[in-house]
């Protein structure tokens with residue numbers, strides 16, 4: 196792993212292959228805090244894409260298109276805070292970092308975040324770093340929140356499919372993407388990720404000879420940044436919010452380790468398995484104190500075998516393995532999170548893409 200960068204805002208990547216030790220944790224299914232909306236229909240053709248503004252018409256306080264510009268504007272949904280005095284006390288520490296979250300935070304009409312958005316958005320430089328590694332034609336941002344990652348992906352990918360079960364956050368993501376001038380590259384879909392994957396898998400693949408049916412979307416990369424289970428993931432702090440400096444390698448000493456069983460809407464291994472049914476190329480954004488042994492066992496024995504030798508020679512013999520890469524996401528001297536890369540996103544495994 197690399198040392199922390201010298202510039203306070205410059206993220207660097209440190210990486211290592213994860214160990215593949217120990218059995219998986221017992222699966223614990225947990226209920227949604229915000230249940231999927233029944234209205235959503237999650238098929239893969241453009242007719243099924245949900246127009247967020249239509250879904251939000253029931254919110255009379257929300258403004259969706261300014262008469263002057265015709266531009267999408269969700270300013271009526273949540274406040275845009277201009278100065279500290281307006282910000283509720285419990286959100287102040289996030290507000291101080293607003294420009295780290297969105298460098299265009301103050302560009303009119305101003306980036307918008309709801310409460311969950313404030314404590315879960317991926318800081319822009321980290322999101323840009325991940326997006327660079329995920330460069331591809333079509334990426335699925337399965338839990339888009341207020342758009343931190345989706346906006347970054349729109350800079351490096353032709354097409355971004357952005358899902359969320361929250362109408363509010365989907366609207367805020369679209370609003371924010373418009374400020375960055377990338378909204379037209381993103382399809383915002385109100386949908387439970389699990390429903391989306393299952394509906395995709397029902398469709399014939401894009402090389403099917405039957406031209407009468409709707410084909411499955413070709414998705415090159417799936418990005419997972421699911422809720423980490425609320426305020427307790429670091430033993431008392433919210434997702435992405437802890438500002439305590441972390442000495443490299445000492446995460447476990449500072450905080451209890453994080454199990455994928457705490458992830459919402461279900462065990463993190465289940466979310467991963469679904470993603471791998473769409474594509475082998477998965478990037479998984481996780482707490483910095485995640486138990487690496489749980490990452491190692493995400494790949495089944497069979498998947499490890501169908502990988503390749505470390506020297507790149509053809510796979511298929513017992514000692515060939517698919518590698519996983521774990522990247523540490525640092526902001527200055529603070530370790531924010533880790534991103535685990537699978538399949539063709541791993542250096543040296545590009546031919547799996």
Ligand SMILES: C[S@@+](CC[C@H](N)C(=O)[O-])C[C@H]1O[C@@H](n2cnc3c(N)ncnc32)[C@H](O)[C@@H]1O
Pocket residue numbers: 229311315316317337338339340341342343344345358359360361364386387388389420421422423434459460
């Ligand atoms: C950690 S936040 C994502 C933050 C995002 N990466 C960003 O930078 O703004 C997780 C998001 O997942 C959404 N979510 C929760 N369960 C979901 C599900 N089953 N399907 C899709 N989205 C879900 C939540 O509404 C929340 O906005």
